[in-house]
Amino acid sequence: MSTIRQAFKPRMIFPEYRVNLADFKGHQSKALSRMKELSPQLDLILELRDARAPVSTSNPLLHRVFRDKEKLILYTKRDLSSMTASLLDKWHEPLHENWRFIDCRSSNDIHKLLASIKKQYDSMYPRPPLGLRLMVVGMPNVGKSTLVNSLRGIGLNQKKKSVARVGSNAGITRSTSEIIRVSRDPEILLYDTPGVLLPQVKQIKTMLSLSLIGTVSKVNQADPVITADYMLYVMNLTDSSGKRYGKYLDHPTNDIYELLGAMAKKNGNYKRFKGESEKKLNYLSCAMELIQSIQIGKFGKWCFDIDALRELQRGILPQIDHAPNWAHNSFIS
Numbered sequence: 001m002s003t004i005r006q007a008f009k010p011r012m013i014f015p016e017y018r019v020n021l022a023d024f025k026g027h028q029s030k031a032l033s034r035m036k037e038l039s040p041q042l043d044l045i046l047e048l049r050d051a052r053a054p055v056s057t058s059n060p061l062l063h064r065v066f067r068d069k070e071k072l073i074l075y076t077k078r079d080l081s082s083m084t085a086s087l088l089d090k091w092h093e094p095l096h097e098n099w100r101f102i103d104c105r106s107s108n109d110i111h112k113l114l115a116s117i118k119k120q121y122d123s124m125y126p127r128p129p130l131g132l133r134l135m136v137v138g139m140p141n142v143g144k145s146t147l148v149n150s151l152r153g154i155g156l157n158q159k160k161k162s163v164a165r166v167g168s169n170a171g172i173t174r175s176t177s178e179i180i181r182v183s184r185d186p187e188i189l190l191y192d193t194p195g196v197l198l199p200q201v202k203q204i205k206t207m208l209s210l211s212l213i214g215t216v217s218k219v220n221q222a223d224p225v226i227t228a229d230y231m232l233y234v235m236n237l238t239d240s241s242g243k244r245y246g247k248y249l250d251h252p253t254n255d256i257y258e259l260l261g262a263m264a265k266k267n268g269n270y271k272r273f274k275g276e277s278e279k280k281l282n283y284l285s286c287a288m289e290l291i292q293s294i295q296i297g298k299f300g301k302w303c304f305d306i307d308a309l310r311e312l313q314r315g316i317l318p319q320i321d322h323a324p325n326w327a328h329n330s331f332i333s
């Protein structure tokens with residue numbers, strides 16, 4: 001007897017799980033004060049955002065500190081993102097903001113970026129007498145230190161020497177760097193800074209997008225099964241055929257345990273839990289594996305800000321999900 005599967009409908013509403021909505025630390029507040037202090041010396045701000053979560057990684061705190069400064073928004077990790085240039089244009093054109101996609105590890109992208117910074121220097125009158133001074137800012141783990149090392153490597157032709165520490169976890173850079181030279185002719189100097197998050201976000205989905213891209217520190221990350229469930233929600237809204245689950249399931253599902261269970265069976269991932277006589281499917285370990293695989297691009301390219309993406313497709317400018325005003329004021333005095 002053949003079974004007829006009902007037409008699949010992806011969830012349009014994500015469950016209201018309990019998720020920690022803050023991950024703001026003392027060194028981030030200190031970094032904001034230092035940015036404000038150095039701001040009068042700066043000619044250009046390179047604001048990095050992750051192209052897989054372009055709205056969630058927009059930080060109004062940085063916008064406030066550098067309100068009057070010339071800014072270039074760099075959407076990093078373009079190699080892992082499904083975001084399109086036309087959608088980003090829809091967002092930034094009305095705001096008169098300059099932006100570009102970048103893979104911070106690509107020498108081609110860095111050459112082009114350096115060329116455009118040099119062009120900007122050439123167009124300045126009078127030219128800054130002590131050279132062009134930049135600051136690289138953004139949320140944790142978006143690629144700031146990688147960009148600084150690449151700019152210096154290419155600008156000074158010093159391929160091997162790194163000046164900024166890079167790592168796959170959030171919060172590697174803890175303090176604003178000393179000034180770093182990235183080009184001699186013209187003289188271009190920059191500061192690398194620690195990643196700064198918002199004191200608090202309002203929506204669970206924003207925090208889960210930030211967790212998926214590795215911006216939230218480990219201690220404050222949501223439960224991996226909840227994060228994986230958000231991934232499933234995004235996957236189904238992106239492509240409701242279920243083809244994006246790869247080899248694990250041959251049909252779409254809204255049940256995260258069905259997908260994680262299929263992964264556990266395929267990978268032989270069972271565990272004997274305390275007090276149990278038999279081994280059971282290890283959902284937690286599969287959730288962590290799914291998240292890691294997504295982060296390194298094994299399941300293709302993504303945009304996790306799915307609501308903002310759909311709004312932009314309908315021509316609505318995305319709203320940045322940030323903390324109430326009192327929080328801003330208390331962090332930037």
Ligand SMILES: Nc1nc2c(ncn2[C@@H]2O[C@H](COP(=O)(O)OP(=O)(O)OP(=O)(O)O)[C@@H](O)[C@H]2O)c(=O)[nH]1
Nearest residue numbers: 077103104141142143144145146167171172173195
């Ligand atoms: N695929 C890809 N990976 C990148 C890119 N840029 C940086 N990375 C990786 O992202 C991770 C974080 O990079 P970092 O340069 O340490 O990020 P950061 O913004 O300085 O991080 P914090 O110190 O936490 O503020 C590292 O594993 C980098 O190799 C990119 O454009 N594409």
